[in-house]
Amino acid sequence: xxxxxxxHAYYGRSHIIQGVSLSIGEGEIVSLLGRNGVGRSTTIxxxxxxxxxxxxxxxxxxxxxxxxxFEIAGYGIGYVPENRDIxxxxxxxxxxxxxxKRKHGKPRWSIDDMxxxxxxxxxxxxxLGGILSGGEKQMLTMCRTLMGDPDxxxxxxxxxxxxxxxxxxxxxLLLEMMRHGVSVLLVEQKxxxxxxxxxxxxxxxxxxIVFEGTPEELNRNSAVxxxxxxx
Numbered sequence: 564x565x566x567x568x569x570x571h572a573y574y575g576r577s578h579i580i581q582g583v584s585l586s587i588g589e590g591e592i593v594s595l596l597g598r599n600g601v602g603r604s605t606t607i608x609x610x611x612x613x614x615x616x617x618x619x620x621x622x623x624x625x626x627x628x629x630x631x632x633f634e635i636a637g638y639g640i641g642y643v644p645e646n647r648d649i650x651x652x653x654x655x656x657x658x659x660x661x662x663x664k665r666k667h668g669k670p671r672w673s674i675d676d677m678x679x680x681x682x683x684x685x686x687x688x689x690x691l692g693g694i695l696s697g698g699e700k701q702m703l704t705m706c707r708t709l710m711g712d713p714d715x716x717x718x719x720x721x722x723x724x725x726x727x728x729x730x731x732x733x734x735x736l737l738l739e740m741m742r743h744g745v746s747v748l749l750v751e752q753k754x755x756x757x758x759x760x761x762x763x764x765x766x767x768x769x770x771x772i773v774f775e776g777t778p779e780e781l782n783r784n785s786a787v788x789x790x791x792x793x794x
Contacts, residue, residue, distance in 0.1 A: 570618035572609035581770040592747040594757035597767035603750045607717040641713030645720045647700045651693025662710030670712040677706040698729035715746040
């Protein structure tokens, strides 16, 4: 579904991503792991067209490396940023409505689907987004992105700072996406969650991919974990 080849990304003169190649298959969860500052978030921003970039990005057979961010979203890639961007003066329901993308055929998700997945959001559906807790904002951000019916969703640190109960709900939603045929590229700090739900894992270090394999293979590779993941 997604093939990235020799991707480079820059912030001004700083060369952050240095020749990253990766692929995501249909209905697959792939986690991008690594310590803070190694370029994981920049990688998905580059795919989304949010930073200066070079290289090849092919999505469903279409080269999108020169496309604008809104065009990439229109092609079927969703992006959930780490900062949980919502509209604070709009209600939960209005935020969800803004995520809808009109297209032919029945979408995978409706507002009721989102509210069924997270009953607490249903209770808060008429509340303004700005008064939600951090966990509720994370749920709302992910659900709003799903309302656009993406084929691939890139999620940046969805469990950071959340209570264990909310972390479990986020994990369940990611698995629900996979069951609906949505591919997921997940940037995640919590190794235990990533290893439980991922089909494959990628480890980044210094702007490059230093390991690719299954969760089981990473578990067996103590050298990679020690050098690139453990603090």
